Amino acid sequence: MKDIAIVGYQQSDLVSDAGACNEVEMIIPVLGKLYEQVGITNAQDVDFVCSGSCDYLQGAAFAFVMGVDALGAVPPIKESHVEMDAAWALYESILKIRMGQAESALIYGFGKSSPGELPIVLSQQLDPYYLAPLWVDTVSLAAMQARMMLDQGLITEQDMAEVVARSRQNARRNPHAQLAGDVSADDVLAQETFVSPLRKADMCPVSDGASAVVIATVEKAREWGIPYAVISGIDHCIETHNLGMRDLTDSSSTRTAAKNAGMHNGAVDVAELYAPFSHQEIILTRALGLDSNTSINPSGGVLAGNPMMAAGLSRIGEVFNRIVSGEASRGIAHATSGPCLQHNLVTVLEKA
Amino acid sequence: MSQPEILNQAFELAYTYTRSTGPVIGRFLTELKKRNIVGIKASDGRVIVPPMEYDPDTAQELSEFVEVGQEGEIVSFAWVKEPREAHPSDKPFAWALIRLDGADVPMVHCVAAGSEEQVSTGARVKAVWAEETIGFITDIRCFELV
Numbered sequence: 407m408k409d410i411a412i413v414g415y416q417q418s419d420l421v422s423d424a425g426a427c428n429e430v431e432m433i434i435p436v437l438g439k440l441y442e443q444v445g446i447t448n449a450q451d452v453d454f455v456c457s458g459s460c461d462y463l464q465g466a467a468f469a470f471v472m473g474v475d476a477l478g479a480v481p482p483i484k485e486s487h488v489e490m491d492a493a494w495a496l497y498e499s500i501l502k503i504r505m506g507q508a509e510s511a512l513i514y515g516f517g518k519s520s521p522g523e524l525p526i527v528l529s530q531q532l533d534p535y536y537l538a539p540l541w542v543d544t545v546s547l548a549a550m551q552a553r554m555m556l557d558q559g560l561i562t563e564q565d566m567a568e569v570v571a572r573s574r575q576n577a578r579r580n581p582h583a584q585l586a587g588d589v590s591a592d593d594v595l596a597q598e599t600f601v602s603p604l605r606k607a608d609m610c611p612v613s614d615g616a617s618a619v620v621i622a623t624v625e626k627a628r629e630w631g632i633p634y635a636v637i638s639g640i641d642h643c644i645e646t647h648n649l650g651m652r653d654l655t656d657s658s659s660t661r662t663a664a665k666n667a668g669m670h671n672g673a674v675d676v677a678e679l680y681a682p683f684s685h686q687e688i689i690l691t692r693a694l695g696l697d698s699n700t701s702i703n704p705s706g707g708v709l710a711g712n713p714m715m716a717a718g719l720s721r722i723g724e725v726f727n728r729i730v731s732g733e734a735s736r737g738i739a740h741a742t743s744g745p746c747l748q749h750n751l752v753t754v755l756e757k758a
Numbered sequence: 759m760s761q762p763e764i765l766n767q768a769f770e771l772a773y774t775y776t777r778s779t780g781p782v783i784g785r786f787l788t789e790l791k792k793r794n795i796v797g798i799k800a801s802d803g804r805v806i807v808p809p810m811e812y813d814p815d816t817a818q819e820l821s822e823f824v825e826v827g828q829e830g831e832i833v834s835f836a837w838v839k840e841p842r843e844a845h846p847s848d849k850p851f852a853w854a855l856i857r858l859d860g861a862d863v864p865m866v867h868c869v870a871a872g873s874e875e876q877v878s879t880g881a882r883v884k885a886v887w888a889e890e891t892i893g894f895i896t897d898i899r900c901f902e903l904v
Contacts, residue, residue, distance in 0.1 A: 526844050535783050536808045539895050541844035542866055546853040549836030557834065557879050602837035602874055646814030650855060650863040651806065654834075 409624040410503055411634035412755065414444040415723030417617035420584040420711030423520040424614035429464065432616045433476035433516050440512075444620045445630060449477040452620065453508035455485045456499045458492030458515040459715045462527050473516060484508070491515060491680075492617070493718030493741035493751050497640060499621060509626045516616035517714030524612050524714070532745065533647055545609060547745045549601040551654040552685040556603055560655055561688055563603065567594035569684040570607045570709060577706025584611050584711035608684040615713030617720040624758070635729040635755045639667035642741075642751035649746060657693040660740065660750040664694050667738075667752045674700045675734035678721035680742045682708055689747065690740060704728065718742065718751065725755045782811045785823060791893040795885065796823045797861050804862035808895070827859030829884040829904060837874040846900065852877045856901060870900045877903070 416439040418432055441448060449455055455477060459470045470487050479485065486502075488494045492515025499511035519527075525543035532538050555561045568591045577586035589607075597605040627634040643659035643666075645652050664670070677700050681687035687709075691702060703709075705724040708717045718741025725737040735757045743749040779787055782798065786808050789796045798809030799822040807826050812819055835854035841847055846868050854877075855864040870886070871877045883901040891897040 523842065523844075526842055529844070535779060535787070536895050537866060540846060540867065541842070542853055542868075543842065543845075546836040546838060547866075550834040550853060550855055553836065553879070554834040599837070600839065602839070604836075648806070648810060648814060648863065650833075650857075650865055651814055 407504060409636055410500055410621055411624050411627045411636045411758065412619055412722065412726040413622050413627045413630065413632050413634045414440050414620040415617070415726050416440040416443060417582055417716070417720050417723060418615045418713075419582045420613045420615040420713055422584060422611060422613065424518055429459070429473060429516050429518055429616075430475045432518065432614065433473060433514060433618070436616050436618050437476060437512075437514065440618045440620060444632060446620075449479070449483055449512055450481070452510040452512045453484065454499055454502050454511040455483055456495035456502075456511060456513050457487050458490050458495040458513075458719065459487070459517065460489060462530060463517055463519055463522065463714060465522065473514070476514075491715050491718035491741050491743055493722060493739075493753070494642070494743075496619060496621065496719060496722060496753075497642065497751065500637065500640060503621070503623060510620065510622035512618065512620050513719060514616065514618035515713075515716035515719045517716055518614045519612050519714050520614050544745050545601050545604065547649065548609075548683045548686070549604045551746045552608070552683065553603050555655050555685055555689075558655060561685055563595060564591060565688060566608055566684040567591035569687045570594045573703060573706045573709040576704050577710035580705045580710060582711065583706050584613055586706060586710060604683065610682040610708045610712035613711045613713045615711065615716055617713065617716040617723055619719055619723055619726070633730040634758055635726045636758055637753060638756045639669070639754040640751070641666035642749065644744070644749040647744070647748065652746070652748075654746050655689065657689050657747050657750060660690055660747065660752065661693045663750050663752040664738065667754050669694065669738050669752060669754050672736050672756070674736060674738055676701045676704060676725055676728050676737035677740070678703055678705060678707065678724045678737070679740045680708055680718050680721050682712055682742070684709065686747055694738070694740075701734070722753050722755070725753075729755055729757050780811065782809050782820065785809070787893040787895075790895070790897040791891045793887050793891060793897075795826050795828055795858060797826050797858075797863075798823055805860060806863040807858055807861040807865050824860065826861045829882060830856045830858035830861065832869065832877065832879055832881045832883060833857050833864040834879060835869065835877055837877065846896070850874075851900070854883070854901070856883060867898060868900045870902050
């Protein structure tokens with residue numbers, strides 16, 4: 407089996423409202439920078455393209471097809487899409503390469519969440535008979551999860567506030583971050599609760615943005631002569647959609663995916679975790695068994711900016727950046743989907 | 759030459775179908791209409807409310823229904839200070855995971871209460887029915903503190 411590597415990553419600035427800029431206009435500059443980074447001209451220079459987006463955000467069926475306008479798909483290209491975070495588009499692209507049908511692939515994800523009321527939009531992706539008709543929003547579901555952990559003494563509000571403070575501080579070194587600053591845990595705790603027990607600071611912001619990655623076989627990466635990080639493992643697992651049957655204080659699917667992806671075969675210098683709520687970073691850190699030897703969310707994570715359908719792919723890109731810069735030798739990226747960390751994907755990246 | 763017969767068919771642009779909810783979800787919703795709440799036994803005997811068609815752990819098809827109580831206890835909750843327009847209440851309320859008497863698995867619904875201080879994990883609640891029940895999850899209008 408051919409080894410596969412990440413050879414390029416770019417993302418847009420994360421903003422609370424991109425205004426009149428539409429999805430295609432958000433994607434095009436990101437792809438332009440990525441082509442330049444990899445040294446290719448356009449999407450014709452890769453064998454496969456796969457995107458991740460959500461029609462619910464745009465409010466129209468097959469809205470994702472418009473994203474293809476950003477590629478200039480003439481002459482025809484081999485293209486696919488997942489109605490998921492683009493981290494899963496990367497997963498599909500890896501399968502495509504492993505099957506021998508491609509040597510390289512371009513993956514992009516985009517989300518413009520600002521026009522709608524995101525927690526309510528996401529409520530319509532829940533169980534269509536038991537939950538969606540109630541319009542129970544995803545923030546409230548996460549708040550119930552947090553209270554369970556607080557009630558059981560697994561975390562304190564101070565622990566949650568410290569996650570937020572570290573995110574804001576780390577994000578000061580991330581030029582694309584939406585929320586960054588010299589924020590302390592005490593500053594967070596001084597805030598009133600919003601959907602109790604969560605404070606607004608415990609929640610990721612609503613963001614507009616896009617990101618993109620190019621992957622290729624290691625042979626192709628060498629031929630291109632550019633820095634790369636090897637994808638040594640990737641796996642994803644999902645838990646039941648019945649929230650009442652899950653242990654919401656743990657993430658068993660993340661633990662299984664990490665094990666299957668080979669996370670434990672070496673040291674983890676850096677971990678980028680898709681934790682849309684502060685307490686979920688603690689759940690993930692514990693499920694993965696990470697300790698102080700691992701730098702967690704050096705980019706600030708998604709508490710610093712959460713472009714739906716791109717944020718999971720960006721976690722992979724952030725780990726790639728740290729490996730090619732020499733800051734880390736080995737790292738993991740986590741992506742999530744569904745309420746309260748239902749579906750989780752873990753990617754292991756290593757220095758070439 | 760005679761005119762050919764022109765075929766005509768009225769067309770209504772709409773979702774002109776209703777969806778069957780099947781023997782498990784349909785049974786639950788039909789019982790709601792009658793103001794009863796039923797669950798289903800999982801492979802290991804746990805009672806799941808609302809009922810699921812398949813056991814998420816064993817994938818076994820489930821069929822043994824159990825009537826459960828209309829009262830239960832709060833397993834966890836979120837207090838909504840500023841209800842959203844789509845929410846079932848325009849006054850502050852709680853979303854909760856509620857384990858009904860006779861059930862093992864909690865269900866998500868809303869709890870009406872005057873203030874956050876009145877709600878707690880472990881608090882007893884009971885179902886409040888809508889004036890008219892139609893076989894929808896919203897036939898349970900909300901739960902209220904006992």
